[in-house]
Amino acid sequence: MTAVGLARKRHSITGRPVVITGAASGIGRALATRLSRLGSPVALADVDEDGLKVTAAALSGKVLTRVLDVRDAEDQLRFAAEVREWLPAPLAAVFNNAGVAVTSSVLDAVPEDDDWLHDINFRGVVHGTRAFLPILVEQGEGAIVNTSSVYGLLGMPYQSAYCAAKFAVRGFTESLRQELRGTDVRAVTVHPGGITTNIARNARVRRDPEGRGRTHEQMAAQFEAMTMTSPDKAAAIIHAGVDRGKARILVGPDAYLFDALARITPTHYNAVLTRVLQRARRTEAPLP
Secondary structure (H helix, E strand, O other): OOOOHHHHHOOOOOOOEEEEEEEOOOOHHHHHHHHHHOOOOOOEEOOHHHHHHHHHHHHHHOOEEEEEEOOOOHHHHHHHHHHHHHHHOOOOOOEEOOOOOEEEOOOOHHHHHHHHHHHHHHHHHHHHHHHHHHHHHHOOOEEEEEEEHHHOOOOOOOOOHHHHHHHHHHHHHHEEEEEEEEEEEEEEEEEOOOOOOOOOOEEEOOOOOOOOOOOOHHHHHHHHHHHEHHHHHHHHHHHHHHHHHOOEEEOOOOHHHHHHHHOOOOOOOHHHHHHHHHHHHHHOOOOO
């Protein structure tokens, strides 16, 4: 086998055990469904017990489920201990995927909402990484796969808390990647663009930050109308990226646009994005 072939074999997670948080819906559920179908035993966690049961019921392979609030560092450690006992084979990957959203201007931000988001989107990733990294290091191989966002590449208006957390995930994971150089344990960042999930509907929104009088439901519907990638497609892209040994995975055509703008015009990208959004809004249905 060639050196490239050996590398691909070592990186592949297909058919091997994985851990996925945020598995009750969206990308997490799609990853669980895809990887289980391909033979991977899956350990699934989410704070949404009902959604987690729905995910698990759709799987035919070996599965472990755990109701887990990723904000709880001690419970993450307990979950990792349970996974260690459950593992039928070495752990291939940990997907720290759970996430929430807040929409607000900085001027009107509610500190409790920002803390709620940061505790889940950033500290939940840190807790998950610290809980499972010892297993991978002890094995001598595996992948920590942390979900950032295209909002971890560019700062967006009315998304200051979300951007701050996703930039933090990116920085944390890139730092970890450098610490793991020379080993077969990998740290991977995932940057999804607009994915058709329920994140906008579950977001905390106190008022329309643009002053357009939209309800939370209307804003969620307009976000979903502009998404470009299904959860199943996102899961396929993420799976392929991890299997190929990528350190950073862009998900969706809009992710490539954000990445290009961050490189080409790092301080003036909002003018381009504003024109794109204005064009998209001209196709929106009028608000009732």
